[in-house]
Amino acid sequence: MKCPRCDSENTRTMVKSPVGDVWEVYVCEVCWYSWRSTENPVVLPKFKLTEESIAALGVIPPIPPLDV
Amino acid sequence: MAKVYKDLREFLQTLEEEGQLVRVKEEVNPEPDIGAAGRAASSMPNGPAVLFENIKGYKGSVVTNVHGSWQNHALMMGMPKDTPTKEQFEELNARWDKFPVPPNVVSREEAPCKENVITEDINLFEVLPLYRINEQDGGFFISKASVISGDPDALDDFGRQNVGTYRIQVKDKDRIGIQALPMHDIAVQLAKAERKNEPLPVAIALGNNPLVTFMASTPVGYSQNEYEFVGALQDGVPTDIVRADTAEHLFVPAGAEVVLEGYIIPRVRVVEGPFGEFPGSYSGSRLQCEIQVTRITHRTDPIFENLYLGMPWTEIDYLMALNTSVPLYKQIKESFPEVVAVNAMYTHGIGVIISTKCRYGGYGKGVAMRLLSTPHGMPYSKIVIVVDEFVDPFNLEQVMWALTTRVLPHKDVTMIENAPGMPLDPSSNPAGMTTKLIIDATTPVAPEPNPRAVELLKDPVGTAEWTTIIKGLQAAMDEK
Secondary structure (H helix, E strand, O other): OOOOOOOOOOEEEEEEOOOOOOOEEEEEOOOOOEEEOOOOOOOOHHHOOOHHHHHOOOEOOOOOOOOO | OOOOOOOHHHHHHHHHHOOOEEEEOOOEOHHHHHHHHHHHHHHOOOOOEEEEOOEOOOOOEEEEOOOOOHHHHHHHOOOOOOOOHHHHHHHHHHHHOOOOOOOEEOOHHHOHHHOEEEOOOOOHHHHOOOOOOOOOOOOOEEOOOEEEEOOOOOOOOHHHOEEEOOOEEEEEOOEEEEOOOOOOHHHHHHHHHHHOOOOEEEEEEEOOOHHHHHHHOOOOOOOOOHHHHHHHHOOOOOOEEEEOOOOOOOEEEOOOOEEEEEEEOOOOOEEEOOEEOOOOOEEOOEEEEEEEEEEEEEOOOOEEEOOOOOOOOOHHHHHHHHHHHHHHHHHHHHHOOOEEEEEEEEHHHOEEEEEEOOOOOOHHHHHHHHHOOOOOHHHHOOEEEEEOOOOOOOOHHHHHHHHHHHOOHHHHEEEEEEEEOOOOOOOOOOOOEEEEEEEEEOOOOOOOOOOOOOOOOOOOOOHHHHHHHHHHHHHHHHHO
């Protein structure tokens, strides 16, 4: 199963519906996009990610230096 | 004495009695129904809260749009539901001065939020009916949490314990992402912990007394405790809190529906977002902090309180309207008593209108600069309009009058480049940096020359009497 956002195959089932067997939630272990089996996610091109674009994302908040 | 609510349930009961809560009993899908209903309810003039009793695949219920109208906002304060906005502003100002009202610490046995405890196989989906709020969101978000954290250098300093609202993305059954923006209090505490490579303990309270949620999104000073403000806004009635189970320096609202306890994992940032935000656009993905959830306590049959946000106005705009205006007013007023009122209701204070009497020439600009050095105004406020003391800043028709009749652009419009900004403002560039715009729409006072001083029109004598006569005639016509 491919991630709808970064196309990684590194996805898994995060959880099944607590009541009945009516849906599952999947998650991508590369970009942490998650979606429900009852959805039909279409990620807009501007929100697609690649390993390169993930590495270039801004960091909030910045990580401070370690106290020595 | 104003009506005071101990928990969300008491407030929901009042909303229902006042016709400001509707129940959806039929089964709905988590997507897109809950988000769509939140959008719809907040677009209505008297928008009610919407309680979903039956969500496909889940046990519990969800309530949305709890703060999403002026009627609900007035009821939150225990005022009649038709109280005008400006009267609510004035009432908040009056109660604000009762700060601090120390909270009442109850025992664990007395706290409903401790009725059930989960420590093993933690699964947020068992407790919370999680759902996607907007289509392009990166996952299921918790948008209306009150996050409690302490200062690692002063754990016992209750004043520096922070209760704040930060958006939360569910990443796994027991792991969530949190947006800790650098200008918010939690970032100060996180930096202290991360310098030592230590986790920062947090407790996340969901489904609270509406004034707890209100104070959590209010920009008060770093050393001011939000629970002590809740007591003030309850007109002096202390609010009930209880010690968290996993971090004994943290206190949570005793009546919370659900409390997630855990810690921010130090020196780790993971993809968070995108997420549809209050400016009406998506804020893109960034690398942000993650929380490991280690314990859940919750009431029996918990209600998940969450909000829709998007193109203004939505529930969040009602929630952030006066709780942004009042502290900014108080902070400026302390230095400059001539200030009459502050309207920071628009886009979370990115636009602010200040009404003030001008003590001396150039005073309007000075007041604007004070706004731009307050904890919230410095990063958030981009467009500041200053009007005379007789202009109601909540009345945009009057503000437009001031702009059109009191602004000479070459001297009254000032831009300050490369100033602090708010990254969620989609015009800030780079994200978090902006240009400030000050518009002085006050009447010039000495020593500023006013070569074309004019005479303001007054109501003709008898206008008040004629108002009464005309109203009477109109009422008589309506009766026919």
